[in-house]
Amino acid sequence: xxxxxxxxxxxxxxxxxxxxxxxxxxxxxxxxxxxxxxxxxxxxxxxxxxxxxxxxxxxxxxxxxxxxxxxxxxxxxx
Numbered sequence: 001x002x003x004x005x006x007x008x009x010x011x012x013x014x015x016x017x018x019x020x021x022x023x024x025x026x027x028x029x030x031x032x033x034x035x036x037x038x039x040x041x042x043x044x045x046x047x048x049x050x051x052x053x054x055x056x057x058x059x060x061x062x063x064x065x066x067x068x069x070x071x072x073x074x075x076x077x078x
Contacts, residue, residue, distance in 0.1 A: 025037035048054060064072065 021036045021040060024033050025040050027033045028037060
């Protein structure tokens with residue numbers, strides 16, 4: 001068996017395990033289901049520093065308060 005065949009078998013096993021875990025996590029009935037759900041959510045959630053959708057204005061709670069937003073939408077300056 002060549003190293004390429006071993007790599008293909010390894011990838012196939014990993015895919016089967018991932019599909020099994022996804023199926024188990026969708027049931028959410030037993031503790032094993034909940035563990036699978038936790039592992040999948042942990043693996044699929046990006047780290048905060050790698051998440052390009054995060055906005056520092058929102059994270060630092062910088063932005064408009066409701067009164068400022070209302071004045072801005074009405075076109076009032078100052």
